[in-house]
Amino acid sequence: DKGGWSSFMAKEIAEDPQAVEDTIRGRITDGTVRLPDLEALSDEYFRDIDRILLIACGTAYYSGLTGAYALEQWTGVPVAVELAHEFRYREPVITERTLVVSLSQSGETMDTLLAVRFAREAGAKTISICNTQGATIPRESDSVVYTYAGPEVAVASTKAFVAQIAAIYLLGLHIAKVRETLTDEEIRVETTEFQTIPDKLRETLTHHESIKELAGWMADTRSVLFLGRHTGYPIALEGALKLKEIAYIHAEGFAAGELKHGPIALIEPGQPVFVMVPSPRHDNGLHAKIVSNIEEIRARGAHVLAVAEGGDASVMPYTEAVFATPPTSVFFEPFLKVVPLQIFALELSTAKGLDVDQPRNLAKSVTVE
Numbered sequence: 093d094k095g096g097w098s099s100f101m102a103k104e105i106a107e108d109p110q111a112v113e114d115t116i117r118g119r120i121t122d123g124t125v126r127l128p129d130l131e132a133l134s135d136e137y138f139r140d141i142d143r144i145l146l147i148a149c150g151t152a153y154y155s156g157l158t159g160a161y162a163l164e165q166w167t168g169v170p171v172a173v174e175l176a177h178e179f180r181y182r183e184p185v186i187t188e189r190t191l192v193v194s195l196s197q198s199g200e201t202m203d204t205l206l207a208v209r210f211a212r213e214a215g216a217k218t219i220s221i222c223n224t225q226g227a228t229i230p231r232e233s234d235s236v237v238y239t240y241a242g243p244e245v246a247v248a249s250t251k252a253f254v255a256q257i258a259a260i261y262l263l264g265l266h267i268a269k270v271r272e273t274l275t276d277e278e279i280r281v282e283t284t285e286f287q288t289i290p291d292k293l294r295e296t297l298t299h300h301e302s303i304k305e306l307a308g309w310m311a312d313t314r315s316v317l318f319l320g321r322h323t324g325y326p327i328a329l330e331g332a333l334k335l336k337e338i339a340y341i342h343a344e345g346f347a348a349g350e351l352k353h354g355p356i357a358l359i360e361p362g363q364p365v366f367v368m369v370p371s372p373r374h375d376n377g378l379h380a381k382i383v384s385n386i387e388e389i390r391a392r393g394a395h396v397l398a399v400a401e402g403g404d405a406s407v408m409p410y411t412e413a414v415f416a417t418p419p420t421s422v423f424f425e426p427f428l429k430v431v432p433l434q435i436f437a438l439e440l441s442t443a444k445g446l447d448v449d450q451p452r453n454l455a456k457s458v459t460v461e
């Protein structure tokens with residue numbers, strides 16, 4: 093039941109806040125994280141791991157790429173993210189100290205399932221982050237951290253994506269607590285910010301109409317590029333995937349630092365480019381870097397569409413449009429930055445008169461290799 097929405101995808105984007113809220117409910121209390129879900133894996137085990145591998149396909153893979161930044165920083169454990177089908181066929185080095193975390197909305201993706209089986213046979217412990225109770229992947233894993241996004245019907249994954257990042261963060265904070273790589277106070281700071289995200293998502297959703305208007309003007313666009321740095325990079329990849337899937341438009345995401353290594357040759361007058369702009373308040377130097385990337389592409393005639401923190405005036409002179417997101421800390425930005433891109437894909441597909449929920453050639457759950 094679409095509950096009055098024009099499509100399941102529209103309904104599910106509107107449920108982004110609820111998906112995060114339900115995924116963290118009861119798991120963050122008194123400034124710390126509690127994950128009884130993981131009781132099959134002892135604290136001793138988590139103290140002993142020396143590598144974490146995230147494996148998934150499609151949008152779930154991008155949630156892994158996004159979550160990996162905080163996961164590695166919080167836990168002090170090296171994290172790698174791999175496409176499940178690539179991982180399995182390259183004979184990776186796996187030991188008992190390797191933790192393999194799979195991400196899958198459906199829990200039935202064959203490529204991901206086969207990678208999980210492969211990892212277990214090679215001696216790794218496996219945790220499944222999954223949105224479907226009792227699905228095959230969680231059943232075949234040592235442990236599971238469920239996401240509570242509710243059923244996702246549209247082929248294009250949206251609310252499951254934000255819920256997956258939330259689950260990676262819960263896992264990261266749990267491991268950081270056990271390994272004492274974050275202090276109690278640091279965990280309190282992160283969990284406190286985490287709990288503000290559902291409301292900040294609600295605020296971000298209020299810009300739906302202005303994004304719809306932009307998508308309406310762009311119905312004939314043949315190519316859209318997406319740029320980001322740090323966690324903005326996988327969000328750029330996810331924004332491009334959404335557009336390919338449901339609007340059938342050529343779209344590509346790039347790490348902004350790669351521009352001068354090739355992609356800037358693509359920029360010609362009128363080329364639309366979405367840019368994920370990190371907050372100027374973060375002391376990682378990324379904001380200034382992105383602003384200079386914007387200047388570079390703007391000088392070559394690009395039409396810049398910025399997703400930036402509300403009130404960040406520095407990008408205004410170089411942009412055709414700015415989509416504002418509420419302020420948050422570094423690792424929580426991707427939750428908010430992805431929303432305008434989800435809405436843009438939805439509205440561009442709608443403006444082109446396409447079937448938003450059932451794009452051609454795609455199935456919701458890919459149960460063949």
Ligand code: M6R
Nearest residue numbers: 150151152196197198201248249
């Ligand atoms: O059910 P899963 O999360 O394992 O599915 C993985 C991908 O097939 C899925 O995310 C796909 O890329 C979506 N259609 C993206 O919107």
